[in-house]
Amino acid sequence: MVKIYPIALVVSLLFIFIYIILASSGIAFYYESGEMVGAISAWCERVSGGVFREPVNTMSNIGFMVAGLLMLKVLSADHLIDNLQNDTFTSLNSISILYASAVIFLGPGSWLMHATHTAWGGWADNLSMVMYIIFPWLYNLKEMGRWSPSRFLQVYFLIVLFYAISRWFFGGRLGIGLDLFGLSIGLWIISETLFKFWSPSFRWLSGFVGFFVAAIFGIFPQEIFSDLNEYWWVILFWLPAIFARKAPETERKYSPWFFLGMFSYMTAFVIWLQGYPETPFCKPDSWVQPHAIWHLITAFSTWCFFKFFRTETQLRYDEV
Numbered sequence: 334m335v336k337i338y339p340i341a342l343v344v345s346l347l348f349i350f351i352y353i354i355l356a357s358s359g360i361a362f363y364y365e366s367g368e369m370v371g372a373i374s375a376w377c378e379r380v381s382g383g384v385f386r387e388p389v390n391t392m393s394n395i396g397f398m399v400a401g402l403l404m405l406k407v408l409s410a411d412h413l414i415d416n417l418q419n420d421t422f423t424s425l426n427s428i429s430i431l432y433a434s435a436v437i438f439l440g441p442g443s444w445l446m447h448a449t450h451t452a453w454g455g456w457a458d459n460l461s462m463v464m465y466i467i468f469p470w471l472y473n474l475k476e477m478g479r480w481s482p483s484r485f486l487q488v489y490f491l492i493v494l495f496y497a498i499s500r501w502f503f504g505g506r507l508g509i510g511l512d513l514f515g516l517s518i519g520l521w522i523i524s525e526t527l528f529k530f531w532s533p534s535f536r537w538l539s540g541f542v543g544f545f546v547a548a549i550f551g552i553f554p555q556e557i558f559s560d561l562n563e564y565w566w567v568i569l570f571w572l573p574a575i576f577a578r579k580a581p582e583t584e585r586k587y588s589p590w591f592f593l594g595m596f597s598y599m600t601a602f603v604i605w606l607q608g609y610p611e612t613p614f615c616k617p618d619s620w621v622q623p624h625a626i627w628h629l630i631t632a633f634s635t636w637c638f639f640k641f642f643r644t645e646t647q648l649r650y651d652e653v
Contacts, residue, residue: 337430338405341437345398348441356384356448367450373610376447376624379617390447393625394440396632401437404639408433420583422642427482428472431489432642435465436635443628456501459514463496466517469638470573473524477531477577511566519546524573529587531580539577543570586644594637601630 355361361384368374370382378387385391408425422429442461445454467489475485499507506512523546527539544554544567557564585591607614608623615623 337425338402338409341405341434342402345402345437345440352444352448353384361449362386362451364451364453365449366452373615373617374447374450375609376622377608377610377612377615377617378622378624380450385448386450387447387622389620389622389625390628391444393622393628394444394447396629397440397443397635398437400632400636400639401433401435401440403636404433404436405430418646420643420645420647422639422645427486431486432468432472432639435461435468436632436639439465439632439635447624456497459500459505460493460497462514463517464493465635466514466521467492470517470520470524472642473521473528473581474573474576476581476583477524477528477573477579479579510563515550516566516569518550519543519570520572522546523570524577525591527573527577528581528585531577536574536577537571539574540570543567582648583645584648585641585646587641590637590641590644594634594641597630597634597637601627601634604630 352361365386367386368380370380370386372380374380374387374390376387376390378390380386381388405425408422408429411423411425422432438461440461442457442459442464445451446458448454471485471489471492474480475482480488496507496513502508520543523539523542526542527536544557547557547567548554552564557567561567604623605627606612608627609615610617612623
């Protein structure tokens with residue numbers, strides 16, 4: 334596993350190289366269904382007739398690849414540090430490699446959407462987002478549910494497979510009105526709160542944290558309860574309670590990396606909201622695009638969360 338970094342670097346460079354070849358030949362745009370060349374894209378940038386339909390929004394995705402590669406480089410060097418505790422995120426193993434790989438894949442996934450304006454590019458973009466965002470809450474459930482690494486990986490890839498197939502055939506809400514990416518943000522905060530404050534009683538109260546998260550993103554309780562057919566998925570806020578049977582055997586330091594990660598993500602989200610046509614900050618011909626800034630800041634947030642997970646240490650037996 335110590336050679337995973339150079340392998341990932343070569344694969345990342347090959348992706349860029351192969352894409353440019355396919356785009357230069359026109360193959361990448363064969364199923365293009367986006368805006369006409371010269372129009373303003375849905376993400377504000379003017380559509381180009383070159384190898385990238387949205388040049389700035391496309392190239393900014395290199396930030397994700399760089400962040401994930403740096404994670405692998407750090408993990409690969411951990412064995413050289415004397416007396417470093419061998420925890421999940423301070424060594425190369427299937428779980429830490431998966432996290433870094435999911436971050437790297439955020440780059441190609443989003444790249445394919447912004448560069449090609451194809452339906453399959455949009456599918457790849459959404460798949461990459463889900464592959465990242467389900468990791469944190471599943472990892473928390475692994476710790477509190479006492480899952481083995483193999484069980485964690487099985488559940489992770491089953492969800493990915495379900496999403497990939499459902500998203501391809503039924504669209505963004507999978508044919509059942511479920512936004513898995515948005516739900517997973519709530520499940521992460523719910524499970525993280527439960528991880529920090531686990532108790533038998535709070536285990537079943539933790540689902541209510543999801544309503545607070547939904548409100549931050551503009552979905553308030555009165556709206557939810559007035560249309561439960563639309564918001565049926567709030568029952569899934571109690572998924573962590575079902576699987577988090579025991580208090581975690583590890584602890585994490587939330588300052589500064591967790592809070593910095595959340596702050597940077599929310600800052601990026603505010604900027605993301607400006608990346609639409611007809612917003613005050615939409616300058617279609619500018620080399621500074623709000624959506625590209627969103628990419629770069631969220632890439633930084635994935636690094637923050639990586640550093641946060643690396644603070645995890647085993648509790649002493651009498652503390653559990």
